[in-house]
Amino acid sequence: MKPHNYTRFVFALILVLAFSSIHAQITLTQNIGKTTGASSSSCENGISYGRAFVLQDFGVTENDQFILDSVEIAFRQWYGQDTFGMLRINVYEIDEDFPNSFDATKLIGSSQDVSLSEIPTPFTKPTPIQTLRINFDAPIVIPSVIERVFVEVASPVREGHFLYAASTKGETDPAYFKDCNTLEYTTATSHHGISSSYYLKAFGTPNRISDYRINYISACSDLSASFDLTDSHQIATVVWDFGDPAAEANNSSTDLYPNHEFSAGGTYTITAKITTKAWREVSITTTLSVADSIAVYPVDDLFAFETTSDTGTSYTFDTSLVESTILGGQNGLVISYFDEKGNPLPSRMSNLDIGKETITARVARPKDPSCYKEVAFNLIVQSPSLALSSQETVGLRR
Incomplete structure (x- = not known):
């Protein structure tokens, strides 16, 4: 194979595999092993049983619609009646509290009505187990917002007994049966003679709609x-x-x-x-x-005495003396100090300009220092002989 043809072949293969991966069919099932015996799953009111599925367990993500196009069941038909029954597949949205929270108004969609074929005669009792694949005339589209569904096998009319649902040898989750008296769904194992592993498989394709965020x-x-x-x-x-x-x-x-x-x-x-x-x-x-808004509170001009006479500098100003004023009772915040050029200042600082320096206090949360609020104040250093009696000296420690 020529190199350029090989490259084309690999590229085409990647496209085919990618397309197949996106549109690969998914089977919803909890059955393990081959079909075995069958037990009654219908009442005088008609048949009602099914399986619950968490779509994410089968690879259907929150960004996918699930296009359900067919269901497969196994059963034995009832004998000794003139009617051979009719089936309909219903799909409902359910939540974590199913079956207690089952709500028939949350129907997503239904298949067409399907008539069971007549059992060829003569036959021996019990009737043979049949497997039926019901291909929907119109697929049932399960929206991406739905996480859990219940796939129900039901009778569209009240035809009485006509079907024994077949089961498999094992399962990964319980099946559900509609109680003949209360007409409410319950776990199949809670009824004598009702199989806990109804055979039911649902087939569909995920449709990625978008990775919205x-x-x-x-x-x-x-x-x-x-x-x-x-x-x-x-x-x-x-x-x-x-x-x-x-x-x-x-x-x-x-x-x-x-x-x-x-x-x-x-x-x-x-x-x-x-x-x-x-x-x-x-x-x-x-x-x-x-987080609650950070507030900063103003600080009046602060006055301090020179540490060394005629220098205009005080080395004894301690920022802890103004923190309570800046925070106003807020907790869990940190304060950083900066000079007029944005350079960080120590907690004990000196006045670097003759007479006055504007200091900026930046208030932030320890885990989010990039979000802050600021307040500026002046630090004015004077000779003790020039200090006015109305000016409160702060930070001076002798």
Whole structure:
């Protein structure tokens, strides 16, 4: 193979592998081993059983839609009836408290109704185990904001007993069965004669919609911050929730680039619910730690006596004497001092200019020294003979 042709081949192979990786089919299943016996999973009200899946456990990320296109089940048909039954696959959004929190109004989508074929006669009892792959006429699109789903096998009409759900030899999570009396879902093992490992596999493809992320710029020591989103050119609308209910009406925004003033220091969960220009829905969150605003308080001009006569210099000024005034009772802050040229000064400093020097006190948090507030004051050094009685000398230690 010529070198340039080999390069083309490798490049083409990389493209094929990348495309296959992005669009590879995923199987949702908790079954282990081959199908085995079957037990009743239907009532006079019709059949209702299924499996719960955490999508992330199967490689579906928070940035992926999941396009569910088929489900496979195994069962034995009921014998001795004229009807051979009809099935429908329903997919619901659920939460961590399932099955207690099951809500039928959170239906994401359903398959078409599927009629079971007539069992060829003659047959022996029990009827043979059948495997049925139900390919959806229209795929069920599970939005990226959904983390957990329940895939239900149900009867669209109340046809009574017609199906024994087959199980497998093992499983990684319990199956669920709708109680015939309460019509509420419960773990299948809690019912006598009900298998705990219903055979059910769901097939689909993840569709990466975008790696949206929340960016923010904190206004340093203040309580305000500005926000934006990556890939903002793909966004049609966005609704922000700043996790700050004390801000009342200001807790939300529909601006693409909002600013928010937090009501107090603390840790907040920021949520952006996005509708893309392709009408896809994405919900993303981030956390932001906000500190209370730093305040600095003014310091009057300070006067000190010369350490050595006629030098205009005092080497005995101690900054700890003004810290309580600058902080005004705030705790957990550090103060640094700088001269007029921005050079750092020691905690005990001398006046370097004849008569007066302007000193800047910078107040910051130890873990975030880049965010600070400043206040300036003058240090005036005089000869003891020139000091006015109304001027309070500070920092002089003899």
